[in-house]
Amino acid sequence: xxxxxxxxxxxxxxxxxxxxxxxxxxxxxxxxxxxxxxxxxxxxxxxxxxxxxxxxxxxxxxxxxxxxxxxxxxxxxxxxxxxxxxxxxxxxxxxxxxxxxxxxxxxxxxxxxxxxxxxxxxxxxxxxxxxxxxxxxxxxxxxxxxxxxxxxxxxxxxxxxxxxxxxxxxxxxxxxxxxxxxxxxxxxxxxxxxxxxxxxxxxxxxxxxxxxxxxxxxxxxxxxxxxxxxxxxxxxxxxxxxxxxxxxxxxxxxxxxxxxxxxxxxxxxxxxxxxxxxxxxxxxxxxxxxxxxxxxxxxxxxxxxxxxxxxxxxxxxxxxxxxxxxxxxxxxxxxxxxxxxxxxxxxxxxxxxxxxxxxxxxxxxxxxxxxxxxxxxxxxxxxxxxxxxxxxxxxxxxxxxxxxxxxxxxxxxxxxxxxxxxxxxxxx
Amino acid sequence: xxxxxxxxxxxxxxxxxxxxxxxxxxxxxxxxxxxxxxxxxxxxxxxxxxxxxxxxxxxxxxxxxxxxxxxxxxxxxxxxxxxxxxxxxxxxxxxxxxxxxxxxxxxxxxxxxxxxxxxxxxxxxxxxxxxxxxxxxxxxxxxxxxxxxxxxxxxxxxxxxxxxxxxxxxxxxxxxxxxxxxxxxxxxxxxxxxxxxxxxxxxxxxxxxxxxxxxxxxxxxxxxxxxxxxxxxxxxxxxxxxxxxxxxxxxxxxxxxxxxxxxxxxxxxxxxxxxxxxxxxxxxxxxxxxxxxxxxxxxxxxxxxxxxxxxxxxxxxxxxxxxxxxxxxxxxxxxxxxxxxxxxxxxxxxxxxxxxxxxxxxxxxxxxxxxxxxxxxxxxxxxxxxxxxxxxxxxxxxxxxxxxxxxxxxxxxxxxxxxxxxxxxxxxxxxxxxxxxxxx
Numbered sequence: 001x002x003x004x005x006x007x008x009x010x011x012x013x014x015x016x017x018x019x020x021x022x023x024x025x026x027x028x029x030x031x032x033x034x035x036x037x038x039x040x041x042x043x044x045x046x047x048x049x050x051x052x053x054x055x056x057x058x059x060x061x062x063x064x065x066x067x068x069x070x071x072x073x074x075x076x077x078x079x080x081x082x083x084x085x086x087x088x089x090x091x092x093x094x095x096x097x098x099x100x101x102x103x104x105x106x107x108x109x110x111x112x113x114x115x116x117x118x119x120x121x122x123x124x125x126x127x128x129x130x131x132x133x134x135x136x137x138x139x140x141x142x143x144x145x146x147x148x149x150x151x152x153x154x155x156x157x158x159x160x161x162x163x164x165x166x167x168x169x170x171x172x173x174x175x176x177x178x179x180x181x182x183x184x185x186x187x188x189x190x191x192x193x194x195x196x197x198x199x200x201x202x203x204x205x206x207x208x209x210x211x212x213x214x215x216x217x218x219x220x221x222x223x224x225x226x227x228x229x230x231x232x233x234x235x236x237x238x239x240x241x242x243x244x245x246x247x248x249x250x251x252x253x254x255x256x257x258x259x260x261x262x263x264x265x266x267x268x269x270x271x272x273x274x275x276x277x278x279x280x281x282x283x284x285x286x287x288x289x290x291x292x293x294x295x296x297x298x299x300x301x302x303x304x305x306x307x308x309x310x311x312x313x314x315x316x317x318x319x320x321x322x323x324x325x326x327x328x329x330x331x332x333x334x335x336x337x338x339x340x341x342x343x344x345x346x347x348x349x350x351x352x353x354x355x356x357x358x359x360x361x362x363x364x365x366x367x368x369x370x371x372x373x374x375x376x377x378x379x380x381x382x383x384x385x386x387x388x389x390x391x392x393x394x395x396x397x398x399x400x401x402x403x404x405x406x407x408x409x410x411x412x413x414x415x416x417x418x419x420x421x422x423x424x425x426x427x428x
Numbered sequence: 429x430x431x432x433x434x435x436x437x438x439x440x441x442x443x444x445x446x447x448x449x450x451x452x453x454x455x456x457x458x459x460x461x462x463x464x465x466x467x468x469x470x471x472x473x474x475x476x477x478x479x480x481x482x483x484x485x486x487x488x489x490x491x492x493x494x495x496x497x498x499x500x501x502x503x504x505x506x507x508x509x510x511x512x513x514x515x516x517x518x519x520x521x522x523x524x525x526x527x528x529x530x531x532x533x534x535x536x537x538x539x540x541x542x543x544x545x546x547x548x549x550x551x552x553x554x555x556x557x558x559x560x561x562x563x564x565x566x567x568x569x570x571x572x573x574x575x576x577x578x579x580x581x582x583x584x585x586x587x588x589x590x591x592x593x594x595x596x597x598x599x600x601x602x603x604x605x606x607x608x609x610x611x612x613x614x615x616x617x618x619x620x621x622x623x624x625x626x627x628x629x630x631x632x633x634x635x636x637x638x639x640x641x642x643x644x645x646x647x648x649x650x651x652x653x654x655x656x657x658x659x660x661x662x663x664x665x666x667x668x669x670x671x672x673x674x675x676x677x678x679x680x681x682x683x684x685x686x687x688x689x690x691x692x693x694x695x696x697x698x699x700x701x702x703x704x705x706x707x708x709x710x711x712x713x714x715x716x717x718x719x720x721x722x723x724x725x726x727x728x729x730x731x732x733x734x735x736x737x738x739x740x741x742x743x744x745x746x747x748x749x750x751x752x753x754x755x756x757x758x759x760x761x762x763x764x765x766x767x768x769x770x771x772x773x774x775x776x777x778x779x780x781x782x783x784x785x786x787x788x789x790x791x792x793x794x795x796x797x798x799x800x801x802x803x804x805x806x807x808x809x810x811x812x813x814x815x816x817x818x819x820x821x822x823x824x825x826x827x828x829x830x831x832x833x834x835x836x837x838x839x840x841x842x843x844x845x846x847x848x849x850x851x852x853x854x855x856x857x858x859x860x861x862x863x864x865x866x867x868x
Contacts, residue, residue, distance in 0.1 A: 019502050030495075033615065037795070037827060040622040098684040156630050197640040218634045230632045261637070291637065344632065352631050389684070405684065405692060412687050 013070055017063045018146075021056055028053075047157045054158050061154065064147035071143065075136050078392075082130060082379055084123025090381070094390035098408065102387040105380055106414035109407060113378070116403045127380045134375035135394055138366035145358030152351030160346040163227075166256050168237045169336040173204045176343050178225020180207040181214065186337040188234065188294050198291065200231055202339060220353070227343040234260045234294055236279075237338040238301075240268060241331040244275060250329075251275075256338055261290035265304075277330065278304040299335050376400040378407065387411055434559065436723075437544055440599040440716075441467065441537040441563060445570035447591050447709070448533060451583040452526040453574075460571050462527040466534020467563035471556050473535075474542035480806075480818070483605045486539050490593075490600055490608055493536075494667075497593045501667035501674070504586045508674035533592055538563060540599045543606055546805070580705055584675075587709035590668050594713035594720065601723040604804065609660060609724035610814035614828070616663060617656030617813065618795070624650040653797070653812060657725075664721055671710040675703060731802025731809060736764040736775055736791070741846035749778060750841040757786060757842065762803040764791060767849060774853035775800065776833055778842055779822055786837050787823035788844060789830035792856050801830060831856050 011017065025043070032046075033039045047053045074093060081087040091097040105127050110120045118129035165174030173181040184203040191199045202216040204224075216222050216229045223229070235258040242251040247270070257266030263283035269276050280302045281293040293299055304314040305328060317323045319335035374395025381388045389408055393400040445463050452459040473482055541559055583591075600606040624647070636644050649655060680699045683692040737754070741747045747767060755763050757778050764777045775791040775798070792798035796812035803809075807816040808830070815828040823832050833852055836843040 015506060016503075019506070023499060023502070027495075029619075037618070038622075039619070040626055044626070096682055096684055098682075160630075191640075195640060195643050196634070196638055198638050200638065218638050219632070221632045228632055232635060234637070346630075349631055391684070405689070408684055409687060409689070 060150040068143040082128040132373040141362035149355035152348040155348030243329040449574040455526040462530035466531040467538040470538020501670040590713040594716040598720040601720040613656040613660035614813035616659035733802040736766040
């Protein structure tokens with residue numbers, strides 16, 4: 001039982017685990033690609049539906065978390081050893097360990113190491129020499145980022161829910177959760193930042209007294225009732241009234257049309273007849289903003305009346321206006337701005353954002369630390385009649401090895417007439 | 429002429445035999461016999477296995493071998509911080525393994541050569557026989573040449589795998605129907621497109637209408653054709669680069685227990701020299717892969733791609749193409765047409781499929797940009813993504829198949845509705861060129 005639990009623990013902490021899991025998912029991806037073009041979406045759907053696949057994916061954040069804990073513990077133990085504390089089993093904490101027959105450390109060793117640029121710390125029965133700044137903070141950030149990223153992917157894949165709603169000015173805010181509210185205004189404006197070209201602001205007023213007003217922008221999306229408000233496309237909500245000589249009664253409808261960018265046509269079919277109304281906005285002159293009409297008030301629509309395959313007529317129709325021709329009457333009492341909005345419940349997004357920031361921090365820390373001043377450590381511990389010497393370097397290994405070997409030679413030369421046990425590398 | 433046609437494949441086979449003999453130096457004869465037998469078997473497949481299946485089998489095997497190389501290279505990199513030498517050397521010289529590896533390599537090399545000969549040689553006896561004899565003679569030559577190689581050149585198991593896979597891919601890069609690089613690029617393009625799209629949706633990034641054009645231009649790189657090529661290059665070369673990196677990162681032996689500086693330096697120098705020599709075989713594999721990718725991008729095949737003939741519609745909006753007029757629609761060749769109406773236009777082709785039925789399709793698919801199609805032996809090729817589409821599937825929807833157009837097949841010719849054709853072309857072009865403009 002003990003061996004089994006040890007095996008499981010080692011497997012979960014193994015560096016091999018993430019590539020193995022990613023490899024399995026990659027093979028699945030290749031397999032799915034033989035059957036469908038929508039490979040990634042199918043793989044995500046499989047992972048969402050299958051507990052086994054979700055559990056397999058969960059091994060990666062678990063592995064990152066365990067490795068994070070292990071590396072923190074290992075770092076603290078090494079730090080304690082370098083400060084003269086008692087630590088069992090030193091060799092696994094270092095790259096290289098060797099034992100030499102010597103009962104004490106020569107006085108000039110500290111001076112030699114200090115001259116080589118190392119900071120030397122001498123304590124009871126040991127001498128530590130360190131140089132440079134370790135990449136441990138970068139490593140911490142990297143492991144935490146990996147944990148957050150894959151936890152985010154797991155959460156997103158298995159628990160994401162989305163509901164689409166039409167956010168229309170002057171109408172109730174269609175959020176699936178949260179307090180009832182009214183959409184006060186939708187504003188599209190040119191942006192001044194370097195990433196976004198436009199800003200879109202949705203102002204929402206509460207319908208219950210005491211509740212807060214809310215304002216939703218583009219990025220990062222805000223939460224409402226636990227759901228991210230994710231604006232997707234812009235359109236127009238038309239209140240439409242249509243009368244034709246051969247229609248028994250006027251047709252009235254509230255139509256939501258996706259008419260952007262300007263020039264794009266949206267259709268409203270009149271049920272029980274072959275009539276169709278095509279609406280669009282005039283495209284702007286060459287180089288103009290194709291979303292300008294969304295910002296303008298009032299809006300003038302281009303309308304085409306089609307019967308079967310025949311175009312009966314076309315014309316301009318301002319919001320609130322009427323178009324009368326040949327006994328036909330097209331009236332748009334109101335045209336309101338509309339934003340097709342997704343309400344997304346997915347806390348994996350927060351993990352992915354956190355992972356992005358942590359990866360950036362890891363890269364920003366790693367490059368200068370590793371290239372300019374990598375950590376190099378030596379520890380000599382006297383355990384008469386032997387001296388155990390340990391060495392570790394995160395970079396500039398050759399130079400560090402040279403200093404370490406010189407130190408060992410000095411130890412060897414200083415042992416004098418002491419009995420000489422066979423020297424050899426220890427296990428590591 | 430035949431020898432010239434098969435020169436790259438036979439060169440690759442000689443190098444393969446040489447590598448196998450050096451890697452299995454303890455079992456030279458067994459390896460040589462197994463390799464020769466494999467090559468004979470592979471050549472014989474031309475007579476036994478139906479043409480299309482043989483191509484599929486060779487390509488499937490190459491894909492599996494490439495995946496295996498990927499897996500091995502990742503494992504080797506993960507083990508690179510160990511101080512022991514390359515693992516698996518003892519395993520490498522076991523007789524069953526030597527025989528099996530040599531046999532499989534022979535089979536695949538023989539089958540690739542058989543594919544290169546083409547289905548035209550299937551009914552002949554002399555040509556495959558000559559090929560088989562040449563393959564075995566080259567093994568014998570390699571057996572002799574291997575003894576002349578410096579004994580210091582050693583082959584690690586991972587290095588051997590890399591070189592064998594690289595040589596097989598090089599040999600196959602001359603045959604568009606078994607070449608892996610072009611379809612890999614296409615899959616990478618599609619995969620990257622899907623991944624970026626999903627990523628943007630997942631982290632709730634606003635649609636392109638809200639993002640500055642210059643920023644969207646950078647994002648648009650991921651939707652371009654180049655991402656397929658460069659992504660394919662990364663996937664193509666990464667395993668061998670990982671192997672080279674793993675060898676380079678392998679730690680030098682511990683010398684702390686040696687108290688003479690000169691002796692320490694000697695041990696280190698010897699280890700560095702051995703390490704550098706171990707780079708030779710993966711380095712060779714890298715060079716071969718570069719050649720394979722180049723060949724794949726510059727195929728010597730000539731496609732049948734006629735200039736589109738311009739057509740007009742009658743007053744009723746109908747386009748008519750006579751069955752046997754200026755061109756013969758029943759000759760099994762691709763016939764391209766261009767229809768223009770005002771500012772709108774549509775490019776399409778008429779082809780008689782192998783089942784004897786005419787098919788009319790747009791000169792564009794629902795996925796790629798409309799670079800059009802060319803015809804080669806038994807297939808059409810999409811110029812954009814280099815996907816090969818068997819003629820039997822033309823007229824069917826899906827994937828990179830050309831979009832079928834509704835038409836009437838009458839005894840005197842083919843009749844199409846001009847408006848439907850223009851609409852179909854317009855819709856297809858709108859959906860496939862949107863990523864170029866930066867749409868999601």
